[in-house]
Amino acid sequence: MYPEELLYTKDHEWIRVDGTTGAIGITDHAQKELGDIVFVELPQIGAHLTVKESLGTVESVKAVADIYSPVTGEVTAINPKLQNSPELLNSDPHGEGWLIQVALRDRSETESLMSAEEYEAYLKKGSAH
Amino acid sequence: MKQTALNEVHRRMGARMVEFGGWEMPVEYSGIVEEHLAVRTRAGLFDVSHMGEIEVRGPKAFDLLQFLTPNDLSRLQIFQAQYSALMCPNGSAVDDCVIHRRSEDDFFICVNAANTASDFHHIASRNPFHSPAEAEVRDVSEHYSQLALQGPASAAILRKVSDADLDRLKTYWFCKSECCGVPGLLARTGYTGEDGFEFYFAPSESEEVWDALLDAGETFGLVPVGLGARNTLRLEAAYPLYGHELDGDTTLLEANLGWICKLEKGDFIGRDALARQKEHGVQKKLVGFEMAERGVARDGYPVWIDGKQQGRVTSGSYSPYLKKNIGLAYIPTECAGPGRELEIEIRGKRVRARQTPLPFYKRK
Numbered sequence: 001m002y003p004e005e006l007l008y009t010k011d012h013e014w015i016r017v018d019g020t021t022g023a024i025g026i027t028d029h030a031q032k033e034l035g036d037i038v039f040v041e042l043p044q045i046g047a048h049l050t051v052k053e054s055l056g057t058v059e060s061v062k063a064v065a066d067i068y069s070p071v072t073g074e075v076t077a078i079n080p081k082l083q084n085s086p087e088l089l090n091s092d093p094h095g096e097g098w099l100i101q102v103a104l105r106d107r108s109e110t111e112s113l114m115s116a117e118e119y120e121a122y123l124k125k126g127s128a129h
Numbered sequence: 130m131k132q133t134a135l136n137e138v139h140r141r142m143g144a145r146m147v148e149f150g151g152w153e154m155p156v157e158y159s160g161i162v163e164e165h166l167a168v169r170t171r172a173g174l175f176d177v178s179h180m181g182e183i184e185v186r187g188p189k190a191f192d193l194l195q196f197l198t199p200n201d202l203s204r205l206q207i208f209q210a211q212y213s214a215l216m217c218p219n220g221s222a223v224d225d226c227v228i229h230r231r232s233e234d235d236f237f238i239c240v241n242a243a244n245t246a247s248d249f250h251h252i253a254s255r256n257p258f259h260s261p262a263e264a265e266v267r268d269v270s271e272h273y274s275q276l277a278l279q280g281p282a283s284a285a286i287l288r289k290v291s292d293a294d295l296d297r298l299k300t301y302w303f304c305k306s307e308c309c310g311v312p313g314l315l316a317r318t319g320y321t322g323e324d325g326f327e328f329y330f331a332p333s334e335s336e337e338v339w340d341a342l343l344d345a346g347e348t349f350g351l352v353p354v355g356l357g358a359r360n361t362l363r364l365e366a367a368y369p370l371y372g373h374e375l376d377g378d379t380t381l382l383e384a385n386l387g388w389i390c391k392l393e394k395g396d397f398i399g400r401d402a403l404a405r406q407k408e409h410g411v412q413k414k415l416v417g418f419e420m421a422e423r424g425v426a427r428d429g430y431p432v433w434i435d436g437k438q439q440g441r442v443t444s445g446s447y448s449p450y451l452k453k454n455i456g457l458a459y460i461p462t463e464c465a466g467p468g469r470e471l472e473i474e475i476r477g478k479r480v481r482a483r484q485t486p487l488p489f490y491k492r493k
Contacts, residue, residue, distance in 0.1 A: 061161040
């Protein structure tokens with residue numbers, strides 16, 4: 001279910017690291033919890049992100065959720081399709097529904113993130129409560 | 130938390146359950162947008178058994194209700210339903226409601242779930258006819274499940290499972306009918322802006338009726354619909370929701386409900402306040418708006434006009450049918466008018482919006 005090449009946060013974001021850049025999105029669990037996503041607010045290209053700080057918001061019909069950056073770095077690209085097709089976050093959260101790309105400042109920050117297996121275990125533990 | 134008789138059924142169907150008005154209710158099944166569009170284009174089935182039902186019966190039932198409500202009960206015929214409210218002296222309402230006249234002296238009132246107990250108390254404590262033989266008030270909510278079948282295909286679906294003469298059952302009329310083999314009260318009412326029906330019947334038969342309606346509607350594209358889409362549907366139709374557009378500080382005239390205030394019918398609670406306000410004009414007014422820039426208005430967000438905060442959003446959402454971000458807000462009357470601009474403060478940032486005529490959506 002959760003792609004092995006991604007790393008995951010406890011706030012349900014993912015990052016796909018490729019050398020010194022990373023693509024960031026929200027997880028399938030997050031999109032299911034939110035329901036139909038109708039609006040995405042993202043930072044500008046060039047914006048500076050700090051790890052664990054809000055990088056933008058995702059809104060479903062019912063709710064607003066902050067997205068927290070898994071890493072520190074500079075925004076190098078935003079997904080141009082999301083302004084007109086925010087539903088991509090529901091239909092393909094780990095692929096077409098990516099949010100932004102960042103130039104990582106410190107790759108070691110990703111070491112504390114969860115693997116797919118760890119994230120699935122984390123979700124299971126959460127739902128058991 | 131209270132549960133309706135269909136709680137297990139909703140879970141089995143994969144509904145996401147939430148708390149609403151003290152009840153555990155399905156908020157969505159397949160997704161709010163899909164469910165919303167199903168109701169606008171085909172049909173949707175809602176479990177609204179959380180709604181309360183109050184009976185007022187007896188020779189003085191009419192007099193009691195005529196005094197407690199602003200609409201004119203003398204115009205209500207047997208087997209007709211009327212949108213009305215339970216009034217406070219200041220011209221506001223403790224709840225809005227639908228009154229069904231089952232006979233000359235027998236009224237069946239559908240009220241909001243969260244207000245049922247206080248509505249019952251409101252009516253019972255203002256009953257000057259102390260003998261039950263004159264006017265008896267009963268909270269009968271436990272004795273009824275309520276399902277709403279809404280959408281353009283709802284009449285065709287109902288024809289397959291009901292003996293009611295639907296051609297003669299006009300909007301805001303009801304009849305005693307068997308539906309899916311179960312007797313109950315079938316009303317051509319709803320809260321979606323579409324043609325539709327609400328069926329009140331014994332809770333023990335809930336699963337049978339629910340399953341039979343879904344079966345009958347399968348070829349019409351009928352789907353179960355949760356409270357999420359119920360809210361976006363009523364917002365597009367600009368129907369008020371108690372606790373949002375209506376509360377103890379807001380008069381019915383301010384809420385665009387002057388059409389249910391029949392000041393000429395004789396005395397009723399709140400009449401003087403409404404008459405004064407009608408003469409002098411309302412200070413604030415409920416208006417509709419759509420966002421002119423990117424952003425979703427939400428309940429409680431501040432409204433800015435001419436650089437000053439002058440109101441709040443009472444309901445705001447993405448509109449699945451119009452594909453716009455819409456909302457309702459109270460603003461000073463002198464600022465109201467379709468086309469005029471507002472700013473909605475969204476998480477600290479002011480975003481432009483434009484007033485639009487209400488309702489946002491009206492069926493053709």
